[in-house]
Amino acid sequence: MNRETRRLAKIPEQVREEVKPFYLDRKVFFDGSCVNEKIDKLTEDTAEYIRSGLAPRWSDMDVNQHVNNVKYIRWIMEELRHIFTNNPEPIIAAGDFNVTLHNGERLNCVGDTTVSRSFSELIADTGLLDFPIFGNSYSWTNNQQPPTLAKLDRILINGNFATLFPLSVASSGNRRLSYHNPLFWHSSTRIDVMQKPFRIENGWLKVDQFPNIIQAGLVPPSTASPLGSSLDRWLSLWKSHRRIISDWDKLKRAS
Template identity: 30%
Template sequence: MWDKRVVEKIDAVLGSYVAACSFKNVANGLVWAFAGVYGPNRVNSRRLLWEELAGVMSCWDMPWCIGGDFNVTLYPSERSRGVYSRATMRDFGEFISEQGLMDLPLVGEISTWSNSRSWSRLDRFLVSTDWEVVHPDLRQKRMLRVCSDHAPIMLECNPFSGGKRPFKFENMWLKAEGFVDKVRSWWASYDFHGTPSYILSKKLQALK
């Protein structure tokens, strides 16, 4: 399932909804983990998925990449029709926040599953912030759906061939103790001269 010339498997964990492996890159020795997810169809079993996945992630303190069919949407806009549970979406969002994960931009159509009547975004990649530090230019790309009701998704770790890196801000940074004070001190330390609009522009550039 993986190229041994590229990565070496260190350990593995298999659960009811999650299959996870920790790896070591052959080229640079980086240790990281991947979890493949197949979420339950029953609403009352979804919390078992979050509990299991959180438990698996606690096994290894390293950068994480998680992907698969979660069988749940994160936002109402990710479903064309039908009944959805706000509590289920809230639980999904809280899991992402509590585990310090990032929901990556999706390039292409928003739907990853569809039939003749409706569509939903059930499949996605989530990564930890330390994974994003190693691979700063990340995005997930919806591929062409061929013979399944699910469209495959490719995780691109270096999709930008050139140019400036896009600015990113994570809401969970606001929960870090002292973060706001640190940003305030950085902002106050910048000293530029010129028109008010010029000074604001240069301060924003420096803060970024």
């Protein structure tokens, strides 16, 4: 139900078939075949039983201000739990989950804490990784003033997928036609065997000169290029630090 227009969203046929066995089929007018059926006495209990499931609560509204079909979302979570639990295959699940993990992923809107808690438990119990996405903090907006923002889109991977694609990077683009930000996934299984992978060694942290080496690699804001995204600037800074530290390590080993 839309909070402003009070219009009910149509339930998909697939959902109707799944919940059809739980329908309470009662006739408003009795025909001749059921004249002996006794009508229940109208009390507070019978009235509450009849209206249960028909009147949504405000807590049932999602960030789109529609009834979020909490039970249907939980069915999806249970299906994901079944897929990810003890599965040896590399798996990735990405897209609009229509649920946030905590209040920090919402702005100017409320969410169902019960569903958020169930989603957090799903990720923790199955050992999934909520893959970090560079770019926008929120992935959805209602394009109104003041805007409602939420992180509904995310990427979940299991450990086998992370092992198979160790050089993966995810980023968020700008909205154009949709209310959602597009997600971009860049993955590779190739590691250049000719070049030794860069690793931070614990011994470096014990050297008194190491903090000065890190400080020397920082680019002053006045000389930093204003062009490019925050991800580009971060990668450029990381490459600069890696080159400086590698050269310093070679000189230290040579001496």
